[in-house]
Amino acid sequence: MNRRRFIKTGLIGGAVLAAGGAWVVWRDVRDADASSPPRDRIVETLTAVAPVLLAGALPADAAQRSAALASVTAGVKEVIAAFPPAVRDEVDDLFRLLDIRIVRQLLTGVAAPWRDADPAAVHAFLERWRWSRIALLQSGYFALHDLVLGAWYADESAWGMLGYAGPPKVE
């Protein structure tokens, strides 16, 4: 059932098919991979992707920056949890795909585990998806864009940079 959903309507299903050989790998990896909870994959991916999307926006201080990234990850997870099941499944599929080394290498060019990925390689991946002719990859870029940038600017600690004092007091 899951596999059928993935092929038919998954955010990235068509991309995997377009990648040809990746599908065979995916089929074999999928069940072995099923034990890893999707939430962990989100943390792994965002560890590399969020700092690149948010370059220039995060605090310079190391402790504050680390707190900011933790807040972004928590925010992204909250938003995903609030999605209806069908949409949540699509987003889970995106992060699942980005978690499998050989598929990641084919589709993003990033071979290293996300934790060790070079920011330049992550940047190249985002550019590749952003301008991709494959609609599913391009929509994958937009999903990451909206989830990560949305989660950061939802956080009050981001508002100082905007010169935004937050909502007025209403009592």
Added chain:
Amino acid sequence: MLRDPIQEGLARGWQVIDAASLAQGQDYEADVCIVGTGAGGGVSAEMLTKAGLKVILVEEGPLKSSRDFRMKEADAYPQLYQESAARKTRDKSINILQGRCVGGSTTVNWTSSFRTPETTLAHWRTKQGLAAYTASALRPWFEAMEARLSIAPWQVPPNRNNALLSLGAEKLGIPWAAIRRNVSGCWNIGYCGMGCPTNAKQSMLVTTIPAALDAGATLLVNAQAVRLVRPDAAQGRATAHLEVTPRPGASTAGLRHRIRARHFVLAAGAIGSPALLLRSEAPDPHSVLGRRTFLHPTVISAALMADPVNAHAGAPQTIFSDHYLDTLPIDGPMGFKLEAPPLHPVIFATTMAGYGEQHAALMREFNHTHVQLALLRDGFHADSPGGRVMLRDDGSPVLDYPLTDFVFDGVRRAYLAMAEIQFAAGAKRVLPIHEHAGMYTSWQQARQGIGELSLKPLSTRIVSAHVMGGCAMSSDPRQGVVDGAGRHHQWGDVSVLDGSLFPTSIGANPQLSIYAIVARLASALASELTGKKPPATI
């Protein structure tokens, strides 16, 4: 401490049931079951309840009230909007803002109130056989709803974001006007989109729904309408019933509840209402159900100003221009309505293209950014058939809305019009919200850049806050799901009373069109169901 009319009503003994908290399957009975509590469901509920009918309302979202409305996007979007305000069309190219809470989109809209344009009604009369839809026949219903919801000219000067639209238009000799708003005692804060914290916005949440509950209606919240089950004499079912399940994620989500009723009013919005009929396998002999769904596809242009704009502060959308609607034939190339929306950190960050240093630089201009949007009028031309509501494997709806060259022709003209007005208003730079667009420093440069822009789905940022159609009304069953009274052509005990009725887009923010048209139809329905004189007003 501000009053909270919802908490007060609950204390008075309103019948509100949280479907997620029911420990076992329940059976309910009513004269009328209304699915949805937005503009259509709210007006229907007050009229039918006051006519003496026993009414049950079914709402997919939660019951929230002013004390929950903390003016933070992180709270508001997951709580009050469909799919956390990130609902997308099937190919992900259009982001749809739609309410999902008691009051529906009226709880989170920006209060813009327009009567249905006469050009739109004339098109319906000619093309859909809706002879009764004349401006004079509708006038008393507009007047009644305007009085009920305090819809009046907004007397406070516009915020800078809106003033810039009128300033630029004035310089170019383009007509503009003030938007009427459904508010009473508005604080001019600017957080309408996150639920009104002062109860000034006269949404369904604080008007018709409380009136219906005070008159004895029952409200079931966190309740998804799964499908209508038809009467079957052989099975001992004299009336149809609605099968309801608690929201997904609830520990009781596996339970099924049944609501039997003499009549069903579908008001679940222009994605939800057709989806419920599709899940119910309603007869659709002419393949019209879910088709011709319209969005007012909307594109955005940002402008950097020398002086602060603070587009987050003050009433949103108080100025508009219909110049680019009025100067084009309604069934010609797509015209568009211009407005100036509010900016808040999340909506701004997710809307602006790019990432990293470049995006951060745009974010630093938050308070100096002026934004206009163009609502494209869809559904009037043969090349503008709109979209189609479909069901996913799990029964949830998704809207397929192909973006065609006809739409993109309108998009390009809209980018041009907004950029010209923004430069006329003194913009230093103008940035159409598109992945490939440049940051233009002059109107001449913008005209050339926009002229050369490759307009394709996804890289062109398109949003919508107005979903309409999908259960079109027509006197001819081959062209409509329902007749001019909102009655289902094949199922006599089902009416559709919400924005799904509209056979085209409205060409203006649709809330007042829904209020007035539904008031008229609900009045007639009340008379029919009670055998009494129709309620003249609300």
